[in-house]
Amino acid sequence: MEAPTTNRDADPRSSRTFWALTLGSVGVIYGDIGTSPLYAFREALNAAISGEGGLVSSEAVVGVLSLILWALMVIVTAKYVLILLRADNKGEGGILSLTALAQRALGRPSTVILTLGMIGAALFYGDALITPAISVLSAVEGLEILKRLWAKRGSD
Numbered sequence: 759m760e761a762p763t764t765n766r767d768a769d770p771r772s773s774r775t776f777w778a779l780t781l782g783s784v785g786v787i788y789g790d791i792g793t794s795p796l797y798a799f800r801e802a803l804n805a806a807i808s809g810e811g812g813l814v815s816s817e818a819v820v821g822v823l824s825l826i827l828w829a830l831m832v833i834v835t836a837k838y839v840l841i842l843l844r845a846d847n848k849g850e851g852g853i854l855s856l857t858a859l860a861q862r863a864l865g866r867p868s869t870v871i872l873t874l875g876m877i878g879a880a881l882f883y884g885d886a887l888i889t890p891a892i893s894v895l896s897a898v899e900g901l902e903i904l905k906r907l908w909a910k911r912g913s914d
Contacts, residue, residue: 795826796896802826853878
């Protein structure tokens with residue numbers, strides 16, 4: 759009996775599939791993180807151009823975009839890779855696992871640590887509830903900006 763072939767052997771597009779999945783996973787990671795920088799970009803750009811008479815320059819756009827991208831890279835690298843991925847509770851992660859680790863490090867149950875863990879879990883769930891609404895709101899605002907640009911082009 760022949761050994762079964764893997765999907766990688768059967769699919770000649772496996773490197774494309776790998777890169778598509780890689781891009782998708784990056785999109786998932788930055789999708790949640792990405793809604794706030796959209797607003798931060800708009801506000802930072804408004805602040806950057808307020809001294810220039812309200813004209814948007816390519817230098818201002820590139821500068822603000824660079825600032826936001828580097829901030830995201832540093833936050834993701836420092837927070838997730840260097841800190842949170844090293845703090846696991848027997849393979850488990852998340853705020854409640856960190857709470858259990860903190861209580862174990864203390865050596866006794868602590869109401870303060872438990873309360874902080876519950877507050878962290880509540881903030882996580884609140885973020886999960888509000889993120890889709892913010893994403894939809896930013897998409898609608900983007901469509902309104904596009905509509906204004908089309909109307910301006912139509913009047914020219």
